[in-house]
Amino acid sequence: MFTVDALGKACPLPVIETRKALQQHNAVTTIVDNKIATENLKKMADQLGYAYAMTEESAVHYTVVITKTGDPADAVEVSAVKPEKEADEYVVIINSPAMGVGDENFSRSLLKTFIYTLTEQDVLPKQIVFYNGGVPCVTEDSESLEDLKKLASHGVEIYACGACLNYYGLTDKVAVGEITNMYRIIEIMRTAYRIVRP
Amino acid sequence: MEELIVCGGCNAKIGAGNLGKLLRDLPKCTGERLLVGFDSADDAAVIQLTEDLAIIQTVDFFPAMVTDPYLFGKIAAANALSDVYAMGGTVLSALNIVAFPEEDDFSILHEILRGGAEKVKEAGGMLSGGHSIHDRTVKYGLAVNGTVHPDRILRNDTCCEGDHLILTKPLGVSIITIGYSAGEISRESFDEATQSMEMLNKYAMDIIRRFDVTSCTDVTGFGLCGHLHEMLHGAYSAYIDTRRLPYFEEAYEGAKKFVLTAGGQRNRNFLEKIVAFRLADFGIEEIVFDPQTSGGLLVSVPPSQAETLLRELTGSGIRAADIGCITVKEEKEIIIY
Numbered sequence: 001m002f003t004v005d006a007l008g009k010a011c012p013l014p015v016i017e018t019r020k021a022l023q024q025h026n027a028v029t030t031i032v033d034n035k036i037a038t039e040n041l042k043k044m045a046d047q048l049g050y051a052y053a054m055t056e057e058s059a060v061h062y063t064v065v066i067t068k069t070g071d072p073a074d075a076v077e078v079s080a081v082k083p084e085k086e087a088d089e090y091v092v093i094i095n096s097p098a099m100g101v102g103d104e105n106f107s108r109s110l111l112k113t114f115i116y117t118l119t120e121q122d123v124l125p126k127q128i129v130f131y132n133g134g135v136p137c138v139t140e141d142s143e144s145l146e147d148l149k150k151l152a153s154h155g156v157e158i159y160a161c162g163a164c165l166n167y168y169g170l171t172d173k174v175a176v177g178e179i180t181n182m183y184r185i186i187e188i189m190r191t192a193y194r195i196v197r198p
Numbered sequence: 199m200e201e202l203i204v205c206g207g208c209n210a211k212i213g214a215g216n217l218g219k220l221l222r223d224l225p226k227c228t229g230e231r232l233l234v235g236f237d238s239a240d241d242a243a244v245i246q247l248t249e250d251l252a253i254i255q256t257v258d259f260f261p262a263m264v265t266d267p268y269l270f271g272k273i274a275a276a277n278a279l280s281d282v283y284a285m286g287g288t289v290l291s292a293l294n295i296v297a298f299p300e301e302d303d304f305s306i307l308h309e310i311l312r313g314g315a316e317k318v319k320e321a322g323g324m325l326s327g328g329h330s331i332h333d334r335t336v337k338y339g340l341a342v343n344g345t346v347h348p349d350r351i352l353r354n355d356t357c358c359e360g361d362h363l364i365l366t367k368p369l370g371v372s373i374i375t376i377g378y379s380a381g382e383i384s385r386e387s388f389d390e391a392t393q394s395m396e397m398l399n400k401y402a403m404d405i406i407r408r409f410d411v412t413s414c415t416d417v418t419g420f421g422l423c424g425h426l427h428e429m430l431h432g433a434y435s436a437y438i439d440t441r442r443l444p445y446f447e448e449a450y451e452g453a454k455k456f457v458l459t460a461g462g463q464r465n466r467n468f469l470e471k472i473v474a475f476r477l478a479d480f481g482i483e484e485i486v487f488d489p490q491t492s493g494g495l496l497v498s499v500p501p502s503q504a505e506t507l508l509r510e511l512t513g514s515g516i517r518a519a520d521i522g523c524i525t526v527k528e529e530k531e532i533i534i535y
Contacts, residue, residue, distance in 0.1 A: 011460040016380055019456050039467070040458040047456070047480050 001065070004030040006037065015040050017122070018066065022050070024124055024154055027067040033060045041066065091192040092118065092125045094134035099198040111137075114198040115144040124156050125196070127188055130177075131161035139173040148176045161185060233348060234285070239428045240354050241284040241415055244346065252348045256281035259295045259339020263375045263491055264392060267306045267336075271313020272396040274338045277418065277492035279321050282344030283403040284416040284495060286352030289321040290343045294328025297337040310338050321400055350407075352414035352497075355431040357524050361412055362504035363436060366402040366511060366518040367394050367494025369422055369485050370449025377449075377457035387448035394446075394517070395492040402495050402516050409499055409507045417493035421465045422486045423473055423532055425496055430524070430531055438486070438522040438534045440477065445485045453484035461489035474530035486534060498524055 002025040006014035014030055014037045021028040032038060038054050041064045045052035051067040098107030099114050115137065118125065128151065130138055137144050138160045152158050158177030165171045165179060189195065212220075218239075227235065233252055234244040242256035258278035262270045275292075282289050294314060298307050318325040318340070374391040377383035399416060406414065417425045426436055465487040475483060499507055504520055511518035 011463070012376060012380055012382075012457045015456045015458050016382060034460070036460045036463045039463050040456075040460070043458060043463075043480075044456045 001025070001027050001029050004028060006030055006032045007061070008033060011037055011040055015044055018064075019044060020122060022048075022066065022068070024122070027065065030064045030066070032062050032064065035062065038062045038064050088123045089126050089192075090123075090194040090196050091188060092128040092196045092198075093189070094128065094130050094137060094198060096133040097136055098133075111198055112143050115147045119147050119150050124151060124154055127157040127159060127192075128177075129159045129161075129180075129185055129188055131164050131185060135160050135164045135168060135170060138176050139170050140175040141173065142175070145175055152176055159184065159188070233351060234353065242281040242287075242344070244285060244348075244351055246348050250347055252346050252351065253290075254282050254285045254287040254344035254346055255341075256344075257295065257339065257341040259297075259337050260491075261335050261337050263372075265379075267309035268313040269392055269396065270336075271310035271315075271338060272317050273313075273392065273492050274310075275314040275317035275340055276396050276398050278340035278342055279317065279323070280399045280416045280418070280492060280495075282342055283399040284352070284354070284414055285344065285346060286350055286403070286407065286414060287344035287346035289318070289323035289400075290345050291324040291326050292318045292321075292340045292342045293326060294330070295337075295339045295341060296328060296330035297333035297335070298330060299334060299336065300332045302336070306336070310336070314338065314340065317396070317398065321398055352406075352411060354413055354415035354425075354429050355433075357413040357429055357434060357498035358500070359434060359524055359526055360501055361498035361524040362501050362520050363426070363438070363522045363524065364497050364499060364504065364508055364511070364518055365417065365422070365444060365494050365521050366399065366496075366516050367397070367417070367490075368444040368446050368517050369417070369490065369493070370446040370452075370488055371395055371491055371493065372459050372461060372489045373449040373452045373457050373484065374446055375491070376459050377452040380457065382455065382457050383448050383452055387446055391446055391449075397492075399495050401514060402511060402518070405510050405514065405516075406495065406497055406507065409503050411497045411499045411507075414495055414497045417490045417496050419461065419489045419491075420468075421462065421488050421490060422496070423469045424465050424487075426532055427469060427472060429496065429498065432531075433527060434524050435526065435528040435531050435533065436522055436524050438532065440479070440482050440534060442519050443482070443485070443521050444517055444519045449488065450481040450485060453481040453488075458484065459488065462487045465489060469532075472531040474533045476533060476535035482534065494518070 002021050004017045004021050014032045018028055018030045042052050045066045051069050053065045055063045099110035100107055148158055159180040160177055162179045162181055231246040233246050234240045242254045244252050244254050246252045264270050279289055315325050371391045374383050374387055378388040413429055415425050415429055430436055462484055508518055508520050
């Protein structure tokens with residue numbers, strides 16, 4: 001489960017960080033160092049109709065678990081909170097089978113770690129775009145397939161360049177995301193608030 | 199410019215419940231000349247000097263709630279001076295109270311003191327000294343003396359049934375200042391709130407004095423509900439009309455996206471048993487419990503004078519509103535509708 005470590009952080013930060021984490025995760029554990037913070041977390045959980053559980057480990061250590069319940073009414077509540085700040089938005093561009101320049105095997109393993117680590121971010125990318133040497137990542141033999149599927153299931157849009165897949169003979173092997181064209185790739189890149197490249 | 203670390207304002211105040219317990223068994227000072235003291239939960243102490251002169255004594259200091267030291271100085275001073283106005287008095291003199299880290303740049307302290315001195319001057323008071331110590335975090339405030347005619351003291355627990363309640367500043371400053379530090383509130387709203395905080399309650403009191411107000415307090419750390427609770431002192435109830443309640447729009451929106459403060463929750467814990475919400479509006483709940491730093495005056499005034507008082511206040515640029523009225527005691531003390 002995703003954990004927000006809010007020890008030493010004053011209100012409202014534990015609540016705000018938990019609220020952000022709940023936009024990406026179905027259950028979030030928050031660790032805080034005072035009772036008032038747990039009460040504020042409970043107020044938020046109650047307002048959103050989420051399940052709340054608290055364990056008092058000591059007078060300066062409390063563990064709160066907030067879980068989204070299956071009630072469809074929640075979906076509306078979540079989207080009401082959802083207006084993500086544009087400043088948090090980013091797009092990831094992957095155009096090579098490796099991260100950085102160096103030993104080939106090592107660079108490939110770095111890219112795999114990069115994609116895995118994306119799944120662990122507090123704020124997930126809005127879109128991930130693969131082109132040229134990056135397109136094998138979205139195919140059925142990809143070592144990053146599970147991580148990309150996980151990202152897709154959390155609402156991250158994944159796009160792969162159609163001409164590139166065609167050139168490398170991988171069009172039939174695409175296992176995650178959508179095939180797209182240069183027009184759309186340029187549009188994503190020129191309207192992105194921030195672009196992140198491995 | 200050098201900046202302050204933010205963690206305070208009236209949000210740092212010790213909860214009302216804890217304070218009451220703490221003070222209960224301390225030796226009590228009594229005497230005919232102590233007109234307002236510990237036994238009431240008023241804004242300041244008042245001591246009679248002569249037949250027609252009483253002195254008001256009050257002290258207030260806290261950690262910074264904004265990063266700009268000059269602004270912090272002005273707000274902390276306006277907040278401390280406010281207690282004199284809340285008693286119906288006039289500011290006479292003030293002393294600085296300072297805690298400042300040994301290793302920090304003294305130009306920061308200079309800016310704080312400059313802000314404070316300007317406000318004391320604006321209040322018409324003499325800043326005549328002070329006391330400073332080294333401490334890990336910056337704290338600033340004033341000990342203030344004011345004067346008042348013994349017959350013109352405005353206590354906080356002398357309201358009457360049927361009185362209207364007038365509040366002279368919008369609510370929500372803790373949500374705004376704390377939310378701004380957390381990146382959740384816009385600069386425009388922050389500026390609007392700090393302008394309100396640095397405004398002296400002198401201007402509101404200069405008008406209020408001319409009316410037959412029955413009681414007066416200033417809304418600070420215990421929030422609207424906390425200070426209204428003191429005003430009702432277990433003898434009355436009050437109805438608060440949220441359609442007329444003045445608050446910063448972004449404070450309301452901030453509360454709805456869970457910019458929740460520790461001070462607000464402490465107030466809620468202490469007061470929720472006596473407050474009835476007749477509407478389901480989480481944003482409003484947070485607003486009425488929000489601790490105010492240098493908040494407005496809350497006065498009870500006979501209904502016949504409420505309209506004129508409100509017109510004069512708003513006519514001088516004060517964001518005042520008639521927020522409700524006092525009724526006979528009901529099961530719940532404060533009814534928010």
